Amino acid sequence: MTTKLPVLVTGGAGYIGSHAVLALQDAGWPVAVIDNLVTGFRWAVPEGVPFYQGDIEDGDLLARIFAEQGIRAVMHFAGSVVVPESVSDPLKYYHNNTAKTRALIAAAVAAGVPHFIFSSTAATYGIPEVSPVTEDTPQRPINPYGMSKLMTEFMLRDTAAAHPMNFCALRYFNVAGADPQGRTGQSTAGATHLIKVAGEAALGKRAGVEVFGTDFDTPDGTGVRDYIHVSDLANAHVLALEHLIAHPADSLTMNCGYGQGYSVLEVLDAVDRVTNNKIVRTLSPRRAGDPDSLISDNRRIKATLPWVPKFADLDLIVRHALSWERKLGEIRGE
Ligand SMILES: NC(=O)c1ccc[n+]([C@@H]2O[C@H](COP(=O)([O-])OP(=O)(O)OC[C@H]3O[C@@H](n4cnc5c(N)ncnc54)[C@H](O)[C@@H]3O)[C@@H](O)[C@H]2O)c1
Numbered sequence: 001m002t003t004k005l006p007v008l009v010t011g012g013a014g015y016i017g018s019h020a021v022l023a024l025q026d027a028g029w030p031v032a033v034i035d036n037l038v039t040g041f042r043w044a045v046p047e048g049v050p051f052y053q054g055d056i057e058d059g060d061l062l063a064r065i066f067a068e069q070g071i072r073a074v075m076h077f078a079g080s081v082v083v084p085e086s087v088s089d090p091l092k093y094y095h096n097n098t099a100k101t102r103a104l105i106a107a108a109v110a111a112g113v114p115h116f117i118f119s120s121t122a123a124t125y126g127i128p129e130v131s132p133v134t135e136d137t138p139q140r141p142i143n144p145y146g147m148s149k150l151m152t153e154f155m156l157r158d159t160a161a162a163h164p165m166n167f168c169a170l171r172y173f174n175v176a177g178a179d180p181q182g183r184t185g186q187s188t189a190g191a192t193h194l195i196k197v198a199g200e201a202a203l204g205k206r207a208g209v210e211v212f213g214t215d216f217d218t219p220d221g222t223g224v225r226d227y228i229h230v231s232d233l234a235n236a237h238v239l240a241l242e243h244l245i246a247h248p249a250d251s252l253t254m255n256c257g258y259g260q261g262y263s264v265l266e267v268l269d270a271v272d273r274v275t276n277n278k279i280v281r282t283l284s285p286r287r288a289g290d291p292d293s294l295i296s297d298n299r300r301i302k303a304t305l306p307w308v309p310k311f312a313d314l315d316l317i318v319r320h321a322l323s324w325e326r327k328l329g330e331i332r333g334e
């Protein structure tokens, strides 16, 4: 049994971070959160979890949290996540994602925190020439968001070589769904992710869904992605932490996906199936920079961690996303 060490979750009031807090708590790990609430919600952090409202670049605050909570591991989710915004305002991304993560890593090193887990992304691969994508596929990001994350991967690699810290970089594919118990979910207003948008449309919060591109090199012409349930992803973080603790000399970089692709039309069909209704689909031109298909090769994570996904089913992902969308309407009084 792994000794359960206190974990600091950055961005723990956000979509994926709040699921990681629940996964840690459910598995009995002491956990604390730092979040500046730019896109996160205070209510998304469970009662009883020490919450520090602040910025990951605030070294004094971090030193205090590390000492007060006896932190031995950082799970780092805090960041800016909107790809088109990273194209129009690249320096925001190099600041919030890269420079501030440098400050966070420095604070962790200064406090002697031995383990660090980082939210990386399939966006670091850009438009890969192979499918499925292995971790050794060349990383050629096509936007500042992906580049800001790749730079963090390099910082972690070099820091772990020079200091007593090991790290795990998890490259997420398309994260979707919500906590099966309905405790948290994707709550950002104006979100652009397909399953979130389709859920809003199904509940009448939007007129319909635009299908961005019908001439991709895929079976039905629409973009294919590897959708992973956020709770399976959160559990992968807990298992990765156990691995880092058990193997202090090892660092890891792993894709997080199911290795199974669905087209935009297949996702919309799933939403229609689950709601027994039809959302309005508008066929639109491609969005700039969208690859045809992005599917993970997940052999490494499966070989390294005892990770057995529980929710690898598109209809289940959609069902959980819709349940949360309804609850969010109640929370917001919509
Ligand atoms: N959602 C996806 O499909 C996806 C895919 C790949 C990688 N990721 C990565 O996962 C992480 C979490 O993404 P998410 O979808 O939960 O986004 P999110 O916006 O819901 O969560 C980010 C959280 O970080 C906080 N935050 C941002 N900057 C901060 C700062 N400087 N200091 C303190 N707190 C700060 C926000 O308030 C928010 O609560 C991000 O690093 C993102 O790049 C997400």
Ligand SMILES: O=c1ccn([C@@H]2O[C@H](COP(=O)(O)OP(=O)(O)O[C@H]3O[C@H](CO)[C@H](O)[C@H](O)[C@H]3O)[C@@H](O)[C@H]2O)c(=O)[nH]1
Binding pocket: 081, 083, 121, 122, 123, 172, 173, 174, 175, 192, 193, 194, 195, 197, 209, 210, 211, 212, 213, 222, 223, 224, 225, 264, 287, 290, 294
């Ligand atoms: O309203 C919409 C929204 C999306 N799509 C399509 O649906 C697919 C998925 O799009 P998302 O916007 O949901 O996700 P992306 O694949 O563009 O990108 C997401 O996954 C990437 C990794 O794969 C990065 O992590 C990135 O941050 C994250 O937004 C794409 O083919 C897109 O063109 C539509 O047709 N209509």
